[in-house]
Amino acid sequence: MKNMIKNSSTAYQGYKIRRQNKPDDLLTDSNFGTPLGEYMRCFWQPVSLASQVTRLPKKIKIFNEDLVIFRDGKNQIGLMQLHCAHRGASLEFGVTQEAGGIKCCYHGIHFDVTGEIIEIPSEPDGGKRVMGRFCQPAYPTIERDGLIFAYFGNPDTIPEFEEWDSFSKENKTELVAFSNIYPCNWLQVIENIADQMHTATLHQPMSLYDGELPGEVDFDSFTLPSFSGIPVLDYHAVRDNTAMAFVAGRRMSEKLVWWRINECILPNLSHHAYLYEKGNARRVFHRVHMARWYVPIDNENSIIFGWRMFGPSIDPDNMGNMEQVGHDSIDFLGGQVAGSRTHKERQMLPGDFEAIVGQGEIASRIDEHRLSGDKGVVLFRKILSQALLNENIPLLASMMHLDPSNFFRSYSQNSILNIQSFSDGTKDRENIEAIGKKIIAIMASAPSAEPQRTDFVKAELEKLET
Template sequence: MSTSNPNVVAKPIRFNGYLKRNVPAHDAELTSTDAGTPMGEQMRLYWQPVCLSSELADVPKAIRIMGEDLVVFRDKSGDVGVLHRHCSHRGASLEYGVIAEHGIRCCYHGWHYAVDGSLLDAPCEADATRLKQTVCHGAYPAFERDGLVFAYMGPPDRKPPFPEYDTYTRPGDTKLVPFSNVYPCNWLQVYENIMDHMHTAVLHNHMTVEGVDQATADGVSLEGFGDMPVMQWEATRNNNGMVFIAGRRLPDNKVWVRMTEMIFPNYLQIGSLVPTAARERHSTSSCTRWSVPVDDTHMIIFGFRHFNSEVDPDGIGCEADCGVDKIDFLVGQTGNRSYDEGQRAPGDWEALVSQRPIAVHALEHPGSSDVGVYMLRKLLRDMVRGKTPADTLHAQLTAAGEPLPLYSQDSVLDVQELPSAEDRKLILSLGKRVFEAMRSADPLPADERDAHVRRQLDLIERSAAAPAAAQQAERATT
């Protein structure tokens, strides 16, 4: 008869490598994005960036997106084409094709395709009429926006409008500069890394081997992110997105509330990337990112850096350092360093790529700091299973011709510090109230949202000041 006590936790077995040799399968429902997979079909319902405009030269560019071999080009009339890579005639690759005034010609037999896949000419045929009427090459709708090339790879009858966010034009001096970062690993471990905001206090704060070059050490660190944040996470947009809310106590009775929002399945915007994030009253996004699968073991971050006087008032960012596989902040975002440099001063690239080509979730031992990551996975799983309601806010504002709001931001509040446990509760409360202030601006015209949020921040400060003063007075009399 068993006398085991279910409340007694078994001690872990030491030197147990032999018992842990077998690696379980990865979570294919979330990580696989080939055609026909649940996540792959979900991603194909959205416009996805596929390359930078600067990569389109006088010859075609071969690309691979979500397991599909494609070719992208800008024809001589200025139209962008994203076509299946292999010619519909005999399969020669169109990466060796000749760009024409309209469309592209295959190098093998000269079959000439328009950007929509229509066959325009087959010069080896005496009469190509029948072929022109029956052949249409695989092609996807595409366009250019601020230096990125976007393609829609989903069902033609479900093509959505491209989502315009208010942060693309607010404030008025915003300039969007395109970039990409290449990662030889699965898309999900890069995407979910953003909801793991706790890592910024460790990985991005001098997690270096002794003796590393100081310039390198500084490059992988984020000034102001060293203190462990007080974290909470919220679903947004009828579970079509989520936000983290990170609160940090600053000197001089200030609290910094930082939020980053994801829009599923693979879009996000990040707040300020410079030290002024912890000094400015309120600022919005400085970075837009799409985590785009190349295949299941490779991905590319495509995005815009937002340059304006609000998110970078000191002009620290550098447009020239943004481009193909490069970004202007935080060393370790790309694999452009030596192995030794990566070992001595690891960054996101090293931490994410080293999780295996596809991270194995079944081997993880999550803690309380991982709530956001596991919440993200659940929301994504619900989405690919068809359990997520429509994003009514998106539909409403798009129909009204209004740009969409994002909750990514940084705000600094003047609120008196309380004793440790009470202060933690206060910071949590302030974070939630800033989040609600951002959401309360949703129905307003885009040009009124920022002023509304700033007024709400003033109200939050004033209402937080009274209880803090009362508590301080109570402690003084006891």
């Protein structure tokens, strides 16, 4: 029989094209001593939900370091390397002390939460002779709104905690802590925020089905209706290239355009504008409903820690559900965590979790074929690379923390403004992009102190309407 199988340079190329499966170590390897590992260690990083830190020591892993975390009888948090500095017993089996610190189970060395030795009961002098000669390697911590943050860097240069304006608790805003576990490298999880294009497909799953929709699939809880259509995307490196602001503009009606700005901030923090926005009413400078840190457990596993913001000024439509916000759980859009869905259910209705984890344990960037909508991902990788290679002085962690009162001001927002549509669709999209750039310029020129900053931004945004 004559061979009728199509033969071209792009048909049936399975034999000729091999995936290289080579991770980009610079951006994905956070082990001690690597550029990424050293850079991430310069920032306060969330390591646990506060509710999971009790008198019973808990074994955790962050940056591929085996650690133990506990709360002593004085409500002090201890975060230490797991293996006792004496002969390596696991402090997971230690006993936290009413008077402070922890005693190792093996020979009873009593460490305080700084890792300093308080007493060695087996030594004739109680250990005085060796005190100051060795210690249990420990890390400083801060407890803040249900999260425990730790600093893994050089103890001679401990920075201030990054007090972003988005963490404000004004107007009865509550910060509710959560963690979401992702069995893959941290980078592909944060890159999902830089990939603003996927909302038009992954979060409109009905669009993937042609013909009859499968009845057993609950599309509604996996769909963001107001995110349909291809947005006008734009990308801005902001605050001396220390963050990328991603602008997605969408025409919602003849009169209304919605600009949504999310941010990825070096090294591993993101800010998200209110997700439940319907875009059907004017709303000016509506702020962040979530902050998330993407923390490597090791190179093949990561954990998101974050705060969901609740309150009348953040969630005016009362769409959130605080009860669903917690350990490996979140209250918006299906497919954010592994959950209890069957494999078939996850195949029929995948979410962010499936799209991210499905890329593999460490996604192979060399095998990508990037498209125009991937510009945000490319630019985030670029500023991260510059930071890791010390190519841009403001990206040094020490520089980012120089002026905390001025620096930590978020661009993230939803703004829905009265902007009359052009009859020419191309011209309309150009106008949406041009106004998006003006919004970024307004944010860049806004004063840093509140309430002047918010007042300024709102007034300037209103001017755009005229």
